[in-house]
Amino acid sequence: MPRPVAPLLSREQIASAALDLIDETGTFTLPGLARRLGVSASSIYHHFPGGREAIIEAIRGHLTAGPAPATGTDWQTYAREWAREYRRAFARHPKVVPMLTAQTVSDPRTLATYEALARVLRDAGFHEEELLHAVTILDCFILGSALDAAAPLDVWAASDDPESALGAAIRTASPEPERRSERSFEIGLRVLLTGLADLRT
Template identity: 75%
Template sequence: MTVPRPTTPLLSREQIAGAALTLVDEAGTFTLPSLAKVLGVSASSIYHHFPGGREAIIEAIRGLLAGEVLVVDAGRTDWRQAAADWAQDYRASFALHPKVVPLLTAQTVTDPRTLAGYEGLARVLRDAGFGAENLLHAVTILDCFILGSALDAGAPIDVWAASPDPESALGAAIRVSRARAGDRSARSFEIGLRILLAGLASLVEGSAK
């Protein structure tokens, strides 16, 4: 007796990447055996969808988080606002999964959706007057700041232990921050982003002289 093949695949790339992301959220990493166990399949089934193994799955996770988030409106006339919107969306997505950031930064970005987002940002910066060398530095600086802020989003509420010394400048700042409603990490990101964009603007202004 012939058993009919299922009309739909038991696994999809998105399902595998989503399960891997869940494992990372819980434990900070994943292995193919642990992923196969969660999915109830063999490791060979995962390799069928991801011949590149673990690194390919990490890139698929990157794509899940990027999705439509990293799309840049190249028609915007104000590059600062376009870059700010991109950075805010990027940070918001990755801040939900801070444990995945170390995995993503350990390998080359190859996910097409993510690369398309960076390409959009690069074109906005190029059209604003950033030269090729400064443009790459600008993208790198923004990337490092955003990913660092995403990690900060997953940090303890109290990052630093407040000194009981009444003369401690750090202690006083911590107490003021605790007394203020809202997300300290998000506020720090917004302040830092404004400063960063103002600093990057000097690269364009300097090249125009």
């Protein structure tokens, strides 16, 4: 029997199917992924000898493989576009965020985007320790905002108390509740970048 012209399975197919399962159920197992793909678990291990963790890293790379922000801009503009791109990718798949934060980032494509950001910050006057804090703070903010993008439209139950400050704020925002998360992200990002400027030496 002649061998097939093209491989029956690819790393991209496996990572995509795993991401579909995470979107649907919040997790995935190797046996469940094999059933979804109609293959044996050994076929998956052939492409991913590292198993589940390696597949999660492939998913990370898939989500962060979008176009990089334009170079030649000031550090705040670069970081702003970098943050927006990351949030956009993770907000589409919020259930994967806890899995990504549970293991060390090792995907080469993802590390390359962090390296690009780090070089921009270094060139802008951030020294090593402050630079690492700046990247960490941005990362935490983006991931938290991506989770918030999947929150219910009514995050807080409005109080019946007419004197409630939170209740008044909720009622004020109620005509466009779907914009709350994105608007909060933009406000927070502006405040964050302004504050990070103080770390430069």
